[in-house]
Amino acid sequence: MIDRSASTVFLxxxxxxxxxxxxxxxxxxxxxxxxxxxxxxxxxxGLTLESEYSLDDAVKLPRAQVFYSQYQYVVGYYGVETFVxxxxxxxxxxxxxxxxxVYVTNYSDTEVELTDEGYPVTDGSPGWTDAExxxxxxxxxxxTPAGETVIPFADRDDARAFTDEHGGSxxxxxxxxxxxxxxxxxxxxxxxxxxxxxxxxERVENATALTERPTSLVVGxxxxxxxxxxxxxxxxxxxxxxxxxxxxxxxxxxxxxxxGEGNVTLRGDGxxxxxxxxxxxxxxxxxxxxxxxxxxxxxxxxxVEIDEQAWDATFTKYYAGTDAGIAAYDARGxxxxxxxxxxxxxxxxxxQSEDAVAQNVTVSGPGPAAGxxxxxxxxxxxxxxxxTFHGGRNGIYLYRSPRTIVRSNTIENNFLGxxxxxxxxxxxxxxxxxxxxxxxxxxxxxxxRNAVVGNTVRNxxxxxxxxxxxxxxxxxxxxxxxxxxxxxxxxxxxxHNVIVGNDVGAExxxxxPTNRVVDNDFVGNDIHATAMSGPLRVWSRDGxxxxxxxxxxxxxxxxxxxxxxxxxxxxxxxxxxDGTPTLARAPALKALAGLEGTVPGMRTGSIVDRAPSxxxxxxxxxxxxxxxxxxWTCYETTQTxxx
Numbered sequence: 001m002i003d004r005s006a007s008t009v010f011l012x013x014x015x016x017x018x019x020x021x022x023x024x025x026x027x028x029x030x031x032x033x034x035x036x037x038x039x040x041x042x043x044x045x046g047l048t049l050e051s052e053y054s055l056d057d058a059v060k061l062p063r064a065q066v067f068y069s070q071y072q073y074v075v076g077y078y079g080v081e082t083f084v085x086x087x088x089x090x091x092x093x094x095x096x097x098x099x100x101x102v103y104v105t106n107y108s109d110t111e112v113e114l115t116d117e118g119y120p121v122t123d124g125s126p127g128w129t130d131a132e133x134x135x136x137x138x139x140x141x142x143x144t145p146a147g148e149t150v151i152p153f154a155d156r157d158d159a160r161a162f163t164d165e166h167g168g169s170x171x172x173x174x175x176x177x178x179x180x181x182x183x184x185x186x187x188x189x190x191x192x193x194x195x196x197x198x199x200x201x202e203r204v205e206n207a208t209a210l211t212e213r214p215t216s217l218v219v220g221x222x223x224x225x226x227x228x229x230x231x232x233x234x235x236x237x238x239x240x241x242x243x244x245x246x247x248x249x250x251x252x253x254x255x256x257x258x259x260g261e262g263n264v265t266l267r268g269d270g271x272x273x274x275x276x277x278x279x280x281x282x283x284x285x286x287x288x289x290x291x292x293x294x295x296x297x298x299x300x301x302x303x304v305e306i307d308e309q310a311w312d313a314t315f316t317k318y319y320a321g322t323d324a325g326i327a328a329y330d331a332r333g334x335x336x337x338x339x340x341x342x343x344x345x346x347x348x349x350x351x352q353s354e355d356a357v358a359q360n361v362t363v364s365g366p367g368p369a370a371g372x373x374x375x376x377x378x379x380x381x382x383x384x385x386x387x388t389f390h391g392g393r394n395g396i397y398l399y400r401s402p403r404t405i406v407r408s409n410t411i412e413n414n415f416l417g418x419x420x421x422x423x424x425x426x427x428x429x430x431x432x433x434x435x436x437x438x439x440x441x442x443x444x445x446x447x448x449r450n451a452v453v454g455n456t457v458r459n460x461x462x463x464x465x466x467x468x469x470x471x472x473x474x475x476x477x478x479x480x481x482x483x484x485x486x487x488x489x490x491x492x493x494x495x496h497n498v499i500v501g502n503d504v505g506a507e508x509x510x511x512x513p514t515n516r517v518v519d520n521d522f523v524g525n526d527i528h529a530t531a532m533s534g535p536l537r538v539w540s541r542d543g544x545x546x547x548x549x550x551x552x553x554x555x556x557x558x559x560x561x562x563x564x565x566x567x568x569x570x571x572x573x574x575x576x577x578d579g580t581p582t583l584a585r586a587p588a589l590k591a592l593a594g595l596e597g598t599v600p601g602m603r604t605g606s607i608v609d610r611a612p613s614x615x616x617x618x619x620x621x622x623x624x625x626x627x628x629x630x631x632w633t634c635y636e637t638t639q640t641x642x643x
Contacts, residue, residue: 070097550575
């Protein structure tokens with residue numbers, strides 16, 4: 001049992017120290033403005049890393065940097081319009097305070113022209129100017145990789161000269177702040193989930209048509225070897241492999257279907273890929289593949305030309321030419337169906353092979369410390385469904401492959417389950433991930449608008465870790481992981497996730513407090529949530545929060561009348577302590593909760609939920625877990641403040 005007197009003294013101490021800390025956020029603006037800083041020293045948003053790396057050095061995109069009254073870092077925005085739209089987001093002022101000073105790129109410092117894409121290029125490095133005295137060209141031909149952009153000038157005549165050549169109108173800062181700019185966010189990723197499912201269905205339907213091609217040749221009857229039959233087969237026909245084992249490595253350079261009948265094994269010689277595909281509309285189905293080479297890095301020649309000047313050419317050559325059961329290059333519309341692959345390297349590699357479909361595939365790797373990937377997609381938007389990947393370094397690896405749908409797969413005992421690099425606008429849905437020694441789902445290198453929906457993740461070092469921005473993470477079950485959820489993206493939505501039985505339920509690591517985290521359930525975790533250094537994260541919105549086992553209060557329309565902070569030294573223990581209802585309503589704790597409600601930025605490295613749910617938000621999912629009986633509700637009767 002808790003020593004209530006000791007607890008009350010400790011809570012009183014917290015209240016006093018918190019009141020003192022609140023003074024740190026009082027801002028005396030005075031007459032002195034902070035000087036601009038190097039943009040690399042800001043916390044930057046508004047441009048993916050892929051877009052940034054692919055830009056020519058001469059391109060100088062418009063930028064803004066903002067000093068806020070309640071945020072300890074300078075925020076850098078790629079595009080003035082990015083700042084304008086971000087500062088309109090709900091609770092933005094509550095989280096950041098008000099802008100003390102806004103600096104914008106000054107194109108009056110240098111000559112500026114536009115590329116064919118509309119990107120601004122200059123003959124030098126533009127400096128900074130105060131946004132309040134600057135002039136802005138809006139509605140011109142200027143663009144960034146994200147779309148329409150605003151071009152700032154310190155001198156109005158320079159702005160007018162730009163409009164004479166590139167269109168648009170010249171406006172002051174106040175007018176720019178009133179404009180609306182189209183900017184995608186996490187709501188777009190959420191709204192596109194159904195569209196992605198439909199896109200996957202269309203790709204599968206198109207690929208399935210490849211299984212209906214007429215038979216032209218049967219190996220062993222019309223030709224002695226698989227390769228000879230492929231070389232002889234007319235386009236858009238099927239080459240049949242009767243039951244048996246075929247010791248060959250083959251290349252498919254025409255649009256045919258290679259189909260096994262019965263138990264068919266294609267065995268390579270342990271050197272290189274077993275099947276190499278270099279044609280559109282190829283299907284491989286009903287075959288077991290063994291004898292794959294073991295090269296997992298610094299692969300050989302790729303059978304298609306690559307852009308040697310591309311920013312990622314070295315990476316491409318390092319991995320795209322490695323060994324696989326099936327390696328496809330410039331092979332649009334590839335279908336791999338009912339195929340089993342044993343490999344020391346990769347199962348399937350697709351390079352610049354859009355609209356590929358891997359369906360009912362099983363890839364068995366050498367173990368989570370070896371190999372490369374069950375399936376590795378390079379610049380190949382695809383569908384991976386109803387398949388099993390286990391025993392590799394990566395189960396599914398997407399590299400610059402947007403609009404990929406990964407759904408209803410079983411992914412187990414890989415070092416990384418699903419790994420996304422430079423890949424946005426992708427859907428990961430309804431997958432079962434188990435026993436990943438590292439991350440089950442890892443999204444990195446700054447992508448946008450990914451959706452992670454309806455997955456079950458168990459027994460990983462880290463369940464779901466999402467980088468980038470505009471991410472939608474919802475309806476996932478995260479159980480028995482060292483860390484369930486890492487909140488590392490910005491302007492993202494995390495909702496309706498059930499986070500149970502983890503050592504740490506969630507970790508807030510994003511430096512910008514711009515995420516919406518609501519309607520999730522935290523039950524049975526040793527620690528419900530932690531936060532890295534940074535501002536206070538408010539995990540509630542519009543009177544709705546999350547369910548936290550241990551957050552006891554009086555019910556008020558389905559929400560508790562008390563705030564809850566999983567990072568607070570007392571709150572974080574409530575779900576593991578007897579006497580929770582009494583302690584939760586201690587006067588000092590209530591006073592501290594009230595203070596948090598009035599001073600949003602008072603506590604750094606913390607999380608607060610101002611409207612905790614009185615009952616689980618996702619009872620149907622929670623019912624499937626062993627913690628279903630560990631949740632309790634708020635008091636249902638009105639009580640006095642001294643109860």
